[in-house]
Amino acid sequence: MQGAITIEGVDKRYISRGRETVALDSVSLNIQPGELVSFVGPSGCGKSTLMNMIAGIVPMTNGRIIHNGKKVSGINRDVGYMTQADSVLPWRTVEKNVALPLEYRGVRTQERKQRVDEMLKLVELEGFNKSFPRELSGGMRKRVALAQMLAYSPNTLLLDEPFGALDAQLKMVMQQQLLNIWREQKKTIVLVTHDLSEAIAVSNRVVVLSGRPGRIKHIENIDIPHPRDVFKVRFLPEFERAYDSLWEQLSSEITKGESL
Amino acid sequence: MQVDESAAVGTGLNTGGSSKAVLAYEAGLEQRKMMVRVSQVLFAIVFLSFWQWASGRIIDPFFVSSPLAVGGRLYEWTLNGQLWSHLSVTMLATAFGFFIGAGIGFALGLLFGKFAFLAEVMDPFITALYSIPKLALAPLFIIWFGIGIESKIAVSASIVFFVVFLNTFAGVRDVSQIYIHSTQIMGASNWAVLRTVVIPSATAWVITGLKVSVPYALVGTVIGEFMSSNRGIGYIIAQATGLFDTNSVFAGIVILMVVGAIINGLLKKTEGWLLRWKE
Incomplete structure (x- = not known):
């Protein structure tokens, strides 16, 4: 089901x-x-x-x-929804974007950080934690959106x-x-x-x-x-x-x- | 893949070690900055020297004073404590007026931006209120709040309110629906959408409003002090005008100028930090 x-x-x-x-x-x-x-x-x-x-x-x-x-x-x-348009929030750094759904769910800071690191590793964006979206290429922003979507594991x-x-x-x-x-x-x-x-x-x-x-x-x-x-x-x-x-x-x- | 992309981006991560070309480029920039500074100081010196020279030779110092006389007056005020006692009153009224006006303007701007129906209903009334020259309200505020600091706060708050309100409203209406929907799907409550999407997205507009309104807050306070008061920089200027004491009038104006410039500088710094995510 x-x-x-x-x-x-x-x-x-x-x-x-x-x-x-x-x-x-x-x-x-x-x-x-x-x-x-x-x-x-x-x-x-x-x-x-x-x-x-x-x-x-x-x-x-x-x-x-x-x-x-x-x-x-x-x-x-x-659901997790990745739209055609760029939906990554430009005023948040990569890590804060990925952490967003976890923040909404009240996940603790420590756990959140760990999960974010896991997700960034999954989409091969380690080391870009503190970058703002404007500093990334289009493909990297898409991967941030992907990491964000996977972070809260919608089925x-x-x-x-x-x-x-x-x-x-x-x-x-x-x-x-x-x-x-x-x-x-x-x-x-x-x-x-x-x-x-x-x-x-x-x-x-x-x-x-x-x-x-x-x-x-x-x-x-x-x-x-x-x-x-x-x-x-x-x-x-x-x-x-x-x-x-x-x-x-x-x-x-x-x-x-x-x-x- | 990752190597290719990060190389293409450049701004994200730097190589760390600075090459010769980078150092030369930075030195060039530094030198130019220095030149600008030196030229600015030179310009100020030339201007003030000319004023000093012209005063008494070309123009009657009774009307235009002179840099030395103004400086002397400022020095005197600093020593006898007058400067601080009047300046603090003006600053306090400006600050209170600014924060009260900005606070109410920001809150109402968010509210109206969120509820389109309310905004549509209230539109003509807001426009009507906005059309009143706020300084025309100053006499009324003096009747209501007396000649103390309260009436000055009211004048500057009423000016700041509209600027911040209208900017916040425009900012909230400008928020992209895509961000709102995508965060809602990620689990954001209405409050979370407001906090993580609407407010940050409207920041650019709000900051512009704040930047414009700070000088207005100062203007509102000083005008209030001109009309009726017993303390403050505006009071000093009004008093001195009555006595044809141009030295003091100029000294008052210089103080306002410096204060305005300092506030603007602080706001620019704040803006740079808050909007660091923009190019």
């Missing part, structure tokens, strides 16, 4: 400039505990909206989402294009790190990405959403066994097959979006 996400008939409509827009249309999906699921789809298909709804930031118009056996209503504090991680802004090499390093963490800590991970290779390389299942209104169009099971090596996985025949199949599903959606 812990980590399971059930999405049942979720709609999202909103009104802007006097027009009602349907962002998501009756989306239903079961995500198993410990599963790594990716969402791909053309821009504006509501991937991020869906993540925001699981996190409880955005209310849904219809349907419900059940996470850890509880209906999501209001901020969901059982479910929501990652919204977490590595989108990184260069190709660093991206793969981070993907590998993510896979290692997933394997060691048995988390449920939901990943939104626009990068098909990334989705295939790390996921158990890849969900294709259609262009607006967002509906689940196709679900591709990725049968590549774990542990995976993200550098080598792309040369496997299974990878190629999945890529072709997903691309076929996705390309028609993208051209549809462009002609609008």
Whole structure:
């Protein structure tokens, strides 16, 4: 039960400039505990909206989402959420950022310090404890956000294009790190990405959403066994097959979006 | 990976040992700083010498005094204790006015920033109050609080309040929703969001407000003292004006100038420390 996400008939409509827009249309999906699921789809298909709804930031118009056996209503504090945008607090040093969720939970200073050091070691940022985020590169800031999220060990991680802004090499390093963490800590991970290779390389299942209104169009099971090596996985025949199949599903959606 | 990145960043960790180039560069900077200082002192000397020379030759010292006469007056006041007894009153009123005005302004700014509905309802009233030249309230405050220090505190607090209030309000409205949501998900209560996100994020705005308002607090106090009082630097200046004692008037102005400059310097230091996370 812990980590399971059930999405049942979720709609999202909103009104802007006097027009009602349907962002998501009756989306239903079961995500198993410990599963790594990716969402791909053309821009504006509501991937991020869906993540925001699981996190409880955005209310849904219809349907419900059940996470850890509880209906999501209001901020969901059982998830870790890494947004597309830089969410590391610029006025706090690296260690104070990572300690933030522990501080909120009233963890003692001594224990907090120890945990922070562990986390910084995990994301290979030892020695940057006292640096401010502006002194770090984009990739390092992402790793601070990752450490912060893992510090309070939520059983479910929501990652919204977490590595989108990184260069190709660093991206793969981070993907590998993510896979290692997933394997060691048995988390449920939901990943939104626009990068098909990334989705295939790390996921158990890849969900294709259609262009607006967002509906689940196709679900591709990725049968590549774990542990995976993200550098080598792309040369496997299974990878190629999945890529072709997903691309076929996705390309028609993208051209549809462009002609609008 | 880590080596590559930290090398690219540079500012995070330094190599420790300073190379020759670094030392030369730093020496250059130091030298320039020195030159600026020397030039500043020279400028001050030239200006004061000219004033001293012109006084009595070009301009009537009755109206413009002279540096030596002003210095003499300040020396005299220091020796007989007048300087401190008046200055302390003015400083006390300024400080109280500043802290009371800033405290209330900050608290209300947070409140209004948090509750958009309240802010919208109160908007025209705040604008109306803000439009009153606060110095016009000084006579009223003297009626209410008497000619003692209280009325001066009220004048400066009323000026400081608005500056800090409006800046805090703007600062709170400016806080990024991303930070608020992400900390809430991490488990922050409303109070924790306020403490760890809203207040630090609004600091830049608040500090700007504080910096602008400190000189105003001084102005408010001195104006209050001009109007009606029995102590304070403003009182000295007003008295001396009545007696056409320009030496004392200038001495009073010099004191206010020095005090204002010191306060500004302290604020700049504080700002640098509080906003050290910004580039």
